[in-house]
Amino acid sequence: MLELIERFDFFSAVWMTVKLTLWAALGSLILGTFIAVLRLSPIKVLQWAGSTYVTVFRNTPLTVVVVAANLVIWNQLGLEVAARNATYLDDTNFRLAILALVAYHAAFVCEAIRSGVNTIPVGQAEAARSIGLTFGQNLRHIILPQAFRGAVTPLGNVLIALTKNTTVVTAIGVAQVSHAMRRMIEFRSDVLFTVFGLVALTFIVLTLPLGILTGWASEKLAVKR
Amino acid sequence: MSKKNMLRLAALTAAAALALTACGDDAADPGTGDGGEGTLRIGTKYDQPGLGLDEGGTMSGFDVDVAKAVAEKLGYSEDQIEWSESPTPQRESMLETGQVDMIFATYSITDTRKEKVQFAGPYLVAGQDLLVKADDDSITGPQDLEGKLLCSVSGSTPAERVAEDYPGVQLQEYDTYSLCVEALAGGRVDALTTDDTILAGYAAQEQWAGQFKVVGAPFSEELYGVGIPKESDMCEQVNEALTELYEDGTMDEIIDKNFGPAGYTPAPGTNPPTPGGHCG
Numbered sequence: 195m196l197e198l199i200e201r202f203d204f205f206s207a208v209w210m211t212v213k214l215t216l217w218a219a220l221g222s223l224i225l226g227t228f229i230a231v232l233r234l235s236p237i238k239v240l241q242w243a244g245s246t247y248v249t250v251f252r253n254t255p256l257t258v259v260v261v262a263a264n265l266v267i268w269n270q271l272g273l274e275v276a277a278r279n280a281t282y283l284d285d286t287n288f289r290l291a292i293l294a295l296v297a298y299h300a301a302f303v304c305e306a307i308r309s310g311v312n313t314i315p316v317g318q319a320e321a322a323r324s325i326g327l328t329f330g331q332n333l334r335h336i337i338l339p340q341a342f343r344g345a346v347t348p349l350g351n352v353l354i355a356l357t358k359n360t361t362v363v364t365a366i367g368v369a370q371v372s373h374a375m376r377r378m379i380e381f382r383s384d385v386l387f388t389v390f391g392l393v394a395l396t397f398i399v400l401t402l403p404l405g406i407l408t409g410w411a412s413e414k415l416a417v418k419r
Numbered sequence: 420m421s422k423k424n425m426l427r428l429a430a431l432t433a434a435a436a437l438a439l440t441a442c443g444d445d446a447a448d449p450g451t452g453d454g455g456e457g458t459l460r461i462g463t464k465y466d467q468p469g470l471g472l473d474e475g476g477t478m479s480g481f482d483v484d485v486a487k488a489v490a491e492k493l494g495y496s497e498d499q500i501e502w503s504e505s506p507t508p509q510r511e512s513m514l515e516t517g518q519v520d521m522i523f524a525t526y527s528i529t530d531t532r533k534e535k536v537q538f539a540g541p542y543l544v545a546g547q548d549l550l551v552k553a554d555d556d557s558i559t560g561p562q563d564l565e566g567k568l569l570c571s572v573s574g575s576t577p578a579e580r581v582a583e584d585y586p587g588v589q590l591q592e593y594d595t596y597s598l599c600v601e602a603l604a605g606g607r608v609d610a611l612t613t614d615d616t617i618l619a620g621y622a623a624q625e626q627w628a629g630q631f632k633v634v635g636a637p638f639s640e641e642l643y644g645v646g647i648p649k650e651s652d653m654c655e656q657v658n659e660a661l662t663e664l665y666e667d668g669t670m671d672e673i674i675d676k677n678f679g680p681a682g683y684t685p686a687p688g689t690n691p692p693t694p695g696g697h698c699g
Contacts, residue, residue, distance in 0.1 A: 261593075261594075265601065268607065269601065269602050269605045269607050281589075282568075282589060283568060283589040283590065284589070364594070365593065366592070366593060367573050367591060373573055374574075376508070376573055376574030379574075380507070380508070380579070381576075382531060383508075383531060383532060384531050384534045384535055386512065
């Protein structure tokens with residue numbers, strides 16, 4: 195196993211998975227919150243835009259989103275997302291992969307936050323409106339703070355799914371864990387089960403703490419009513 | 420019970436027997452080596468134009484034609500062949516678990532693989548080459564790749580070789596070569612690299628006719644072999660069949676039929692190969 199790790203530079207692949215996860219988590223949290231706000235807003239067009247976004251991206255396979263990011267944005271439209279230097283292709287694919295992961299998971303983050311909103315009694319939003327808070331103030335001071343606290347568990351689930359979904363970006367050649375796995379299978383098919391074991395172990399090490407952490411945080415942060 | 424069902428039952432029984440014997444110490448003959456009866460289960464690629472392609476139920480391509488010719492020599496008619504898809508990462512395990520009797524799927528003979536399966540052949544010596552746009556004269560071999568953008572399949576041997584031997588080259592990796600061809604057509608990459616046979620298959624595809632050319636300066640040797648389970652006794656028979664196919668000219672016909680339109684001929688120094696030496 196150590197020989198595999200060394201020959202295929204496994205730790206840099208793990209680091210790539212971690213980087214993809216962190217950037218995509220940050221991006222999808224921001225975009226997902228924004229879309230949730232659209233869906234909660236009193237304006238019909240914005241609600242419609244938000245729910246259309248969720249419907250489209252939640253129902254499209256991630257592989258399609260990832261490959262489309264590369265083929266449409268880079269290949270067809272010819273847009274550049276990285277400088278033409280020695281790491282041009284690596285940078286391009288890394289950024290497009292994050293873009294695709296963000297676009298896809300934002301839909302799930304949005305729904306997680308909406309589930310958090312549902313934990314807030316309707317009376318609170320009505321009370322806030324009746325003391326003269328605008329929609330923005332209502333959102334900022336009453337709804338979102340409680341929604342996030344109520345949505346810790348579903349958001350944690352999205353984060354765990356995101357961690358594992360980073361494997362899909364092998365489709366455009368980003369050198370993370372599943373890419374390393376593919377190389378190992380190609381060159382060391384004689385130790386197939388060790389390879390699978392190593393990859394499974396890696397993901398357990400990455401995701402198990404996330405599950406424990408969100409379980410603990412959801413209890414700690416839950417709004418006591 | 421209809422004849423077809425009888426056949427299926429027979430195949431199932433054979434498979435069950437195979438699975439059982441595989442556990443025993445002295446495995447009995449798992450393949451129906453004598454031929455003529457039952458079915459021959461052959462694994463090939465289903466998505467490789469020019470080599471092994473499933474076109475809505477009918478199989479076509481070089482590997483498929485060689486497999487059919489070998490099956491005929493072994494005494495199996497075309498409708499006694501049972502095709503299954505054998506993608507690259509699954510080939511060894513399909514043979515080890517006895518899901519197929521033999522695999523013709525751009526299967527390069529390597530020492531790592533020989534630890535798990537045996538190989539008949541080689542029946543063709545391919546080599547890693549480059550596919551470029553038809554009007555591109557700036558690339559005549561791997562030495563011209565410095566600073567160019569190259570495309571191949573994620574984690575494949577050709578991709579790895581380029582990354583190791585030509586560090587100045589940037590590599591775009593996709594899941595399939597079709598996407599690479601797309602990127603090459605779009606002008607986003609300068610060349611596509613893998614075995615020359617696979618490249619020729621793409622160049623000969625109707626929708627790309629005349630747009631690409633194979634550079635023709637192979638920089639590796641890939642011995643295409645027939646993957647066979649370790650405990651099978653058909654390996655030498657397949658070697659004999661392959662030798663005969665070269666002697667009676669069938670092989671040249673097959674090569675010409677599948678690669679002719681792309682203007683590709685197997686590298687002359689190493690072809691035709693002498694089958695044998697990789698059994699057991």
